[in-house]
Amino acid sequence: xxxxxxxxxxxxxxxxxxxxxxxxxxxxxxxxxxxxxxxxxxxxxxxxxxxxxxxxxxxxxxxxxxxxxxxxxxxxxxxxxxxxxxxxxxxxxxxxxxxxxxxxxxxxxxxxxxxxxxxxxxxxxxxxxxxxxxxxxxxxxxxxxxxxxxxxxxxxxxxxxxxxxxxxxxxxxxxxxxxxxxxxxxxxxxxxxxxxxxxxxxxx
Numbered sequence: 001x002x003x004x005x006x007x008x009x010x011x012x013x014x015x016x017x018x019x020x021x022x023x024x025x026x027x028x029x030x031x032x033x034x035x036x037x038x039x040x041x042x043x044x045x046x047x048x049x050x051x052x053x054x055x056x057x058x059x060x061x062x063x064x065x066x067x068x069x070x071x072x073x074x075x076x077x078x079x080x081x082x083x084x085x086x087x088x089x090x091x092x093x094x095x096x097x098x099x100x101x102x103x104x105x106x107x108x109x110x111x112x113x114x115x116x117x118x119x120x121x122x123x124x125x126x127x128x129x130x131x132x133x134x135x136x137x138x139x140x141x142x143x144x145x146x147x148x149x150x151x152x153x154x155x156x157x158x159x160x161x162x163x164x165x166x167x168x169x170x171x172x173x174x175x176x177x178x179x180x181x182x183x184x185x186x187x188x189x190x191x192x193x194x195x196x197x198x199x200x201x202x203x204x
Contacts, residue, residue, distance in 0.1 A: 013155075013157040013158030013159070013160070014157075015126045015127070015158070016134050016152040016153055017123070017127050017131075017133070017151065017152035017155070018127060018134055018150065018151065019127065019131065019132055019133060019148070019150060020132055020133050021149065021151055022133040022136045022140055022151050022152075023133075023135050025049065025133075025140055025142075025151070028049065028081050028092075028094060029049060029142055029151075031094040031096050032047055032049065032055045032076070032080050033045070033047055033057065034096070035074075035076065035098070035100055036057045036059065036072075036100055037057070037059050037072070040059070040061050041061065041062065042060065042061060042144060043060050043062050043069070043116055043145075043146060044059070044060040044115065044116050044119060044143075044144065044146070045058065045143070046059075046143050046144075046167055047141075047142050048141055049081070049139065049140040049141075049142070050139050051137075051139050052079075053079065054075060054076040054077070054078065054079050054080075055076045055079065055080050055081075056073070056074065056075045056076070057074045057075075058072070058073050058167055058171060059071075059072045059074070060072075060107065060112050060115070060116065062112075063106075066109055067109065068106040068107060068109055068112075069106070069107050069108075069109055069112040070104055070105075070107070071104060071105050071106070071107040071170055071173060071174055072102060072103070072174065073102065073103045073104070073174035073175070074100045074102045075102075076098065076100050076101075077098045077099060077100055078095060079095070080094055080096060081094065081095075082094075082095050103174040103175045104174060105173060105176065105178070105181060107185070108185065111185055111188065114192055116145065116146060118192050118196065118199075119143070119145045119163060120145050121199055122163060122199060123143065123145060123150050125159065125199060126155075126158075126159060126160065127150055133150070133151035136153065138153070139153060140153070141153065158198065159195060162194055162195045166188060166192070169184060169188045169191060170188070172184060173188070
């Protein structure tokens with residue numbers, strides 16, 4: 001009975017995530033992503049654009065062939081989005097002339113690929129194909145998974161809640177000594193098992 005109940009709860013869990021950037025956010029979001037990762041090809045990423053405070057991001061960068069991927073956590077040194085009242089009319093300034101704080105470690109390729117496929121399945125289940133990202137006046141989260149972008153507010157239930165738990169594990173791993181990383185990867189793998197069960201075996 002546990003699995004049908006989990007699937008039912010997943011359906012009942014509302015999410016406002018939609019495709020693309022929310023209106024009027026794209027230039028800002030892209031500036032943050034470029035600051036964090038330059039032109040690097042991200043297989044998976046999440047960028048957090050808060051209403052106040054500094055922006056943060058997590059990215060998985062594929063390695064060559066079957067080699068390990070790179071997990072990178074980035075945090076702006078100062079808030080990128082700034083309202084500049086120095087001009088007569090005022091205006092938005094995107095402060096990208098800065099060096100973000102960054103932490104990165106190698107993550108085993110099979111685990112990184114499992115995370116990618118799990119998030120693809122979770123987002124496909126949560127976000128109807130014709131739903132665009134909503135207009136937001138507050139915190140924005142934007143995922144990119146294998147070239148597809150999904151944006152909205154922070155998920156608080158169902159598959160989205162598990163994904164945010166996995167983001168927290170990735171951030172923790174990015175600043176973990178190598179000898180303790182196996183424990184982090186085990187925790188992540190177990191969380192992906194939970195997500196797979198919630199999605200009815202369609203992930204991972």
